[in-house]
Amino acid sequence: MRPFRISVPASSANIGPGFDSMGLAVNLYLTLEVTESEKWEFTSPSLSSNDNFQDHFIFQIAAKIAERHQTTLPVCKVIETSEIPLARGLGSSASAILAGIELANQACDLHLSSEDKLQYGTEIEGHPDNIAPALFGGLIISTLTGNEINWLQAPALDVDLVIYIPNTELKTEAARQVLPDSYTREHAAAASGISNLVVASLLAGDYELAGKMMEKDMFHESYRSALIPNYDQIRKEAKFYGAYGTVISGAGPTMISFAPKGEGPAITEPLQAILPDYHVSVMKIDMQGLTVEQ
Numbered sequence: 001m002r003p004f005r006i007s008v009p010a011s012s013a014n015i016g017p018g019f020d021s022m023g024l025a026v027n028l029y030l031t032l033e034v035t036e037s038e039k040w041e042f043t044s045p046s047l048s049s050n051d052n053f054q055d056h057f058i059f060q061i062a063a064k065i066a067e068r069h070q071t072t073l074p075v076c077k078v079i080e081t082s083e084i085p086l087a088r089g090l091g092s093s094a095s096a097i098l099a100g101i102e103l104a105n106q107a108c109d110l111h112l113s114s115e116d117k118l119q120y121g122t123e124i125e126g127h128p129d130n131i132a133p134a135l136f137g138g139l140i141i142s143t144l145t146g147n148e149i150n151w152l153q154a155p156a157l158d159v160d161l162v163i164y165i166p167n168t169e170l171k172t173e174a175a176r177q178v179l180p181d182s183y184t185r186e187h188a189a190a191a192s193g194i195s196n197l198v199v200a201s202l203l204a205g206d207y208e209l210a211g212k213m214m215e216k217d218m219f220h221e222s223y224r225s226a227l228i229p230n231y232d233q234i235r236k237e238a239k240f241y242g243a244y245g246t247v248i249s250g251a252g253p254t255m256i257s258f259a260p261k262g263e264g265p266a267i268t269e270p271l272q273a274i275l276p277d278y279h280v281s282v283m284k285i286d287m288q289g290l291t292v293e294q
């Protein structure tokens with residue numbers, strides 16, 4: 001086996017009302033450096049010396065994918081590094097799942113297509129909104145109906161992104177528990193109308209309208225806002241300093257603003273001063289998605 005390096009970007013899902021169906025790849029990366037070895041070695045920021053590497057999330061995903069293809073992983077040395085904070089709404093689980101799928105793909109020579117990886121990743125994650133952009137890059141609108149995934153990569157957006165990462169975690173599972181099990185027809189019609197308009201305005205490059213409509217989400221934001229520290233303050237201050245709109249990133253607690261191109265730093269500086277316990281920064285959209293270097 002030739003050594004290889006897998007890189008997977010973080011992603012910000014939902015973008016307001018694109019709940020479970022829209023996401024954007026951003027420039028924070030999980031990487032795996034993989035070489036063949038005499039004995040298994042797995043180095044990861046989330047493994048201490050007492051932990052068994054076989055319990056590691058990425059190893060388990062890779063082992064399952066190999067098993068699904070009636071094979072086993074060869075003995076490898078894997079070094080994981082990651083810039084993606086866990087359980088903050090930046091798609092860490094989707095990036096880790098894709099890294100595991102690609103580890104099995106490369107190490108076992110499975111010749112998986114991109115659609116196979118999307119299918120496997122979505123089955124594990126439950127929805128494609130983080131998996132698809134982390135795999136393909138850019139802004140992806142996707143939908144899971146039964147087992148079928150349909151998706152579209154939008155043209156590049158001409159915006160700056162500002163993210164606000166608090167130093168607290170929020171597990172997606174907990175953030176899904178506060179959501180209603182169902183919506184009335186009236187509510188669903190209004191919510192999907194808002195979502196349609198966000199997508200249409202992003203595609204048309206009308207970012208003012210996109211920002212306005214993303215803040216009107218009716219699928220998840222209002223139910224989750226109490227779980228997100230400084231939710232109202234971040235939206236209000238970001239708007240004051242020029243953002244088009246600010247929403248919860250994924251299931252939170254990170255928030256993300258869409259701002260006019262070049263205006264990101266003008267929001268970052270004052271917001272970082274107001275939010276000393278946050279990491280506030282301008283992010284770039286990753287247009288590549290998952291990459292493998294031999």
Ligand SMILES: Nc1ncnc2c1ncn2[C@@H]1O[C@H](COP(=O)(O)OP(=O)(O)OP(=O)(O)O)[C@@H](O)[C@H]1O
Pocket residue numbers: 011013030046056057058082085086087088089090091092093094096130170171172173249250251252
């Ligand atoms: N690199 C990794 N190594 C091991 N486990 C990971 C890794 N990345 C994610 N996980 C697991 O996934 C969990 C976080 O997943 P969760 O879906 O709650 O949040 P997220 O994916 O970071 O955010 P969101 O889905 O809202 O964008 C972590 O607590 C951990 O159990």
Ligand SMILES: N[C@@H](CCO)C(=O)O
Pocket residue numbers: 013014019020021127129130172175176220250251
């Ligand atoms: N669409 C998902 C993203 C996090 O996995 C949610 O908001 O729960």
